[in-house]
Every structure is written in structure tokens, then in C-alpha cells.
Amino acid sequence: MSANYAAEVRQLLEKSSTLKQLSRTQLINEIILNNEGELTESGAVRTETGKYTGRSPKDRFIVREADTEDKIDWGAVNQPIEEEVFLKLVDKVLNYLNEKEKVYVFNGYAGASKASQLKLQVINELAWHNMFARTMFIRPETKEEGLAIDPEFTIISAPHFKADPAVDGTKSETFIITSFKHKIILIGGTEYAGEMKKGIFGVMNYYLPVQGIMSMHCSANVGENKDVALFFGLSGTGKTTLSADPQRKLIGDDEHGWNDEGVFNIEGGCYAKTIDLTREKEPQIYDAIRYGAILENVKVEEDGTPDYSDKSLTENTRAAYPIDNIDNIVLPSYAGHAKTIIFLTADAFGVLPPISKLTKEQAMYHFLSGFTSKLAGTERGVTSPQPVFSTCFGSPFLPLHATVYANMLGDLIDKHGVKVYLVNTGWTGGEYGVGSRMNLKYTRSMIRRAISGGLEDVEYVQDDIFGLNIPKSVPGVPSELLLPRNTWVSDDAYDETATKLAKMFQENFKQFESPEIEEKGGFKYRG
Secondary structure: OOHHHHHHHHHHHHOOOEEEOOOHHHHHHHHHHOOOEEEOOOOOEEEOOOOOOOEOHHHEEEEEOOOOOOOOOEOOOEEEEEHHHHHHHHHHHHHHHHOOOOEEEEEEEEOOOHHHOEEEEEEEOOHHHHHHHHHHOEOOOOHHHHHOOOOOEEEEEEOOOOOOHHHHOOOOOOEEEEEOOOOEEEEEOOOOOHHHHHHHHHHHHHHHHHOOOEEEEEEEEEOOOOOEEEEEOOOOOOHHHHHOOOOOEEEEOOEEEEOOOOEEEOOOEEEEEOOOOOOOOOHHHHHHOOOOOEEEOOEEOOOOOEEOOOOOOOOOOEEEEEHHHOOOEOOOOEEOOEEEEEEEEOOOOOOOOOEEEEOHHHHHHHHHHOEEEEOOOOEOOOOOOEEEEOHHHOHHHOOOOHHHHHHHHHHHHHHHOOEEEEEEOOEEOOOOOOOEEOOHHHHHHHHHHHHHOOOOOOOEEEOOOOOOEEEOOEOOEOHHHHOHHHHOOOHHHHHHHHHHHHHHHHHHHHHHOOHHHHHHOOOOOOO
């Protein structure tokens, strides 16, 4: 840290009112005492995030610094902010926190692989945010271990501090700023706790590739035969839901690395969407929401029972829980090399097949494209599904150029003979508003077949627009569902909509200037 504010951090950490490495029970007591939340009948703490119920990507910045200037993929996602502006804002936030009656500190880790583990410190204005950090990052085994950690990166979070854009150089009252030189993520103006976990994910996405380690926005699980599967996808596509399979052990639900030994979790918790959650549909997630979990923006009944069907605050209702709240997990959170990769997309057009097998070139094409639909509530201003291309299924969190991650994945697919499938968890029988959402039971059946090798020897038919190889039959799944055209009332309407999406793919892919991947990506449509 720079000398001009290191003293302020030290002063903050040395105050008797700064509470460090609190247990979850101590934090729950603080949350209730501070009127930050309430205890529910399930044993989870329930909180609200105010007007920001999702991430604020337009308020996210990276400090422009000499060491990173030529490495960051600057643009609309990785927006630059000057170091002088950042340092002034850090000073303001630290002065603000030093005047607070209480501040909460958690020390922990990111990365289950010891060789590349990042030591963290999280300084929070709110007790429930500190509990979130304790839940989502890897926890030290003892309080003494945590207190002894010399952090390599620090999160400073002051949700109730509002920036003045005219003075502070931000775009709004909200800011999420990462400085690789000063090793700080500075957050203010938003109570949405997910900004902390995604901030550190962005940091790991910078550091891991430099070490020759693939960083991935994916969930992961492993079967009895040590067959690791990865599930790539943006928020709302089903990563958490589909990786929490009672027949397989969970490695992690959102962020992973892949090194020479295999796949490892970056986090120590899970962050699941809970809208319309039921024990019948998602038993592992439902039962994980107990003591030690946090519910965000979930309405509760008078008796304290969570109402997961209530969307009055947002559709992006969430539960954060320690990974060991799920019984069927791998601890420590790493396993061998992946055998199967599933790309998840929530297609709001309703034209992509529920499952298709990809060649390596198609895998590279769809990984770089990262097509899905942003679902309501996952970001500010998103109130209905919106088609979006998010490079590598996670462009908001990737500071380096997309080809860095894509080339690493391509090499791993070749090296380990990985099978890759594209799975549509979005709509069928028509676009959003006309068709219906894919049945989770069918999606689970198809994915289990793919992972077990049950789709290797079946008969395939090639789609005449996207060039995707679609199985003609999957046990337990209606055959008419497998071919999207068959689910539409009008062939002409399907062709028109599918062609529209194909054009969007092709227009988006121009940015990568990769004619070989584009040529072999499998699209039959040439607009």
C-alpha cells in the first residue's frame, strides 16, 4: 500500500471498535443488533440490498497503472480510471470508515490450490457483508490463522458512502474500482454483496493466466469415476443448479482454476439464485439454506418462513451459503482434469437445441461468443431477458484479452480429450413470451447422459442453420423437444428467428478476427 493511506488503514485496523475474524454466530448477532437483517425459520439470515439488487457493470473500473497498462483489455467492460482519482477516493472512504462506530474485518483466501492461493483481507462497513465474505471466500481453520494472514489483496467496502461523480470522477454514486498496483478493490454506493466476490474473481482472472493456470467462470463437479465436469455460463443459466447433483460431488458453483494437477475451486461458498426454489426441484440448494446462510432480497412470511416465489423486490433473489452446507462435496475443493465441458446458454429466442455436441472448433467459437440472455434482476435495469454475448461466458470479470483464456481452453481440450456440449436452458417452442422455459428434469437427464458417455454413440442430425450436431434421441427426454424446429408452430417463424440469431452471432464474432475458428465453427448460415 502507498504511504499516504497505509497509515489510515493501520489506524482503522488497530481501533478497539474494529471487529476481526468474528464467528458466524457473532456476525449474526451483530447483524440483528445493527438492524441489518433478521433470522428466518430456516436458520438463515435474511437481508435486503436496497435499490441495487444486482451488479453495476457500468460503475466498475480498473486503475490505469504502468505495470498493467499494456496487459488490460481496456474498453466498455474494463473501464480505466486514473490513479490520482482512485487514491483520493480511497482516502475519502477510509476517513468515512474511521468515523464509524464499528467496522468488520475478515482475513481468508481465494483459491483451493495452495500453490496459487491469494491471501485476502476484507474490510466492511456492514456486518452482513462481512458474513458474506466469510461465507464466500475460503475460511482459515482457526481465528489465530486468520489474524496472522498478511494480505496480498484487500477489499474495502463502504456501501453507504456515496460518491459525487462531479468531484470523485465516477459515473454515479456507485463505484467498484480495482488497483493491481495498490492491491485494493474499493467498493461504495451499493449494498449488493456479489460485487466483492466478483471483484476478487477479476483479480484471479488476472493473476492465474500469468502462472499458466486457466481461470474459469464455471461450476464443477466430479463422479465416482473421477470424471470431472465443468459448467460454463452466465448468471441465471443454471451453473449452480445443475452442478449441485446428488449423484455427483460438488467441487464449486461459480469460479475455478485449472492447473497441471486438475480443477480447483476459487471460493469457499456458493451463491445461488433462489427465485421459485423448491426442495423437490433443487433439494441440495434448498437444504443448504440453513444456519450460516444469507438470503438476499427474499421475502419472508410472518412466521419467518422464506417465500421463494415472491419477486416483489427482484427476480435476482439469492442465497449465499458455505460450501460445506452441502453434504455431497469434495474437500479440499479440487479434483482431477475435466473430461466433459458443458456450455450453458439461456436462449430467449427459443431456437437453440436443448443439447448439441460440439467439435473443438465449435467449442472455441461458442466459448468466444458466450451467448446467453441476461435474466431479470442480475444487473441494474434488466427487467426481462435480453440477448447478450459475453466472451468466455464471463467477460465482465476478465481483465485480459479474451483470446488469452480461449487459447488456454483450446489447449486443455486437446491435451485431455475433453468432450464439449452446448446446452440451452432457456426457451423452447417459441421465443420469450411465446414459448416455455426448458424443463429442468429433461436438462438434468441430458447432461447426465453427456457426462456418462451415453451420447457418444447415438445418432446425430446436423442443424441446417447453426451446424450443431443434435442427438436424435435421449432416454427420458421427448424426441420432439430435441429439434427446436419441431417445437415451433410455424417453420417460417422458426427460420426467421434462427436466422436473426445467426446474424447476431456472426456480427459479434467479427471482433475476434479469427477466420479459421469462424470458418470451422459449424455455422451453415452465411449472411
